[in-house]
Amino acid sequence: MTHKPRPRPDTPHMMTEERLEIQALAREFARDVVLPIANELDPVEGQFPESMVKQMAEMGFFGILIPEEYGGLGLGVFEYCLVAEELSRAWMSVAGLLARGNGMGGGFSPEQEARLLPKVASGEYLGAFALSEAEAGSDVANLRCKAERNADGDWVINGTKMWCTYADQADYIILFARTSTEEKRHRGISVFLVEKERGTFPEGISGAPAKKIGYHGWKTWELSFDNFVLPADALLGEEGRGFYQAVSGLEVGRAHTAARSIGLAQAALEDSIKYLKEREQFGHPLADFQHLRFKVADMAAQIEACRQLMYHVCTEIDSGRRCDKEAAMVKYLAGEMSEKVTSEALQIHGGAGYTKDFAVERHWRDARLTKIFEGSSEIQMRIISDELLGR
Structure with a gap:
């Protein structure tokens, strides 16, 4: 779509x-x-x-x-x-x-x-994305999972995938696999629709969940494909053009990750304000101490700056204009901001913040991921610098 x-x-x-x-x-x-x-x-x-x-x-x-x-x-x-x-x-x-x-x-x-x-x-048909591999994270063109035709014209898949969140509960998996080897690595990658029963893996696919420190609520899987057979019509789009499909939705994905980063930071800010007003030390609420007040001011300013940039990027995408650089900027800035703000929030909570009695530790753990997925902060800086200075 x-x-x-x-x-x-x-x-x-x-x-x-x-x-x-x-x-x-x-x-x-x-x-x-x-x-x-x-x-x-x-x-x-x-x-x-x-x-x-x-x-x-x-x-x-x-x-x-x-x-x-x-x-x-x-x-x-x-x-x-x-x-x-x-x-x-x-x-x-x-x-x-x-x-x-x-x-x-x-x-x-x-x-x-x-x-x-x-x-x-209607929520009856929810999907998962199988793109990354052990040697192909940011380097998408390095995919090694293979799809080859058999004598009947069906596709036979062999290889592994990493970081496939929701793979078990999804009703289908969008699978990227190499269908040919060409001089230019980004060519020869194709996309397949793997329809499956919710809650299970079909014959030929097995998985092991990653031991994550956060992003709980669902499992993230390493998938193994062992002579997994797909019908010929499972191919999505043109054969060998999967790389372009993989990168076509990056602006939306980066805006979405920026939104998640901002939401985490906003929650941490609101929890901090509540804690500062309730917690007393030396006969005063913590909210009376200037250093802590300035922390809150800085947190709020950084959140709002990222939010306004996100609004701009969303407006550009909805208007049909390319905004690769700006989408990379908001993903980079919001992820970095989110880790900093949630860490400050944990510091404001003191020892209580290092317990699971307060949601701030969850926000902190999850914020750390926003600097990694949907293209790491380093990848975003490369995109921005290439736009400004040339490749």
């Missing part, structure tokens, strides 16, 4: 009445539904309850970017990121779950869109 540009608002970054309503709806859901679940399940590394996923589907969250003709909301990346930010204020993993619906249909044919997108929008 290709995101369709929408008319640009009369005022850039304008928070329309519709957007404010969506933001308020997501904030209420995050506060009343997601946060209690996160506080209960994150400390024990539990998985999302199906009831929560169903509620998200009923609210239309999995179809924000899906056209109305397929049962979606037909909205833009701006609205998508507004919802992601609010959900991350409660649990970043749930904001990640958004992408198991909205952004997973890239490469579908018109026939597949008509058949599958209504199910995606």
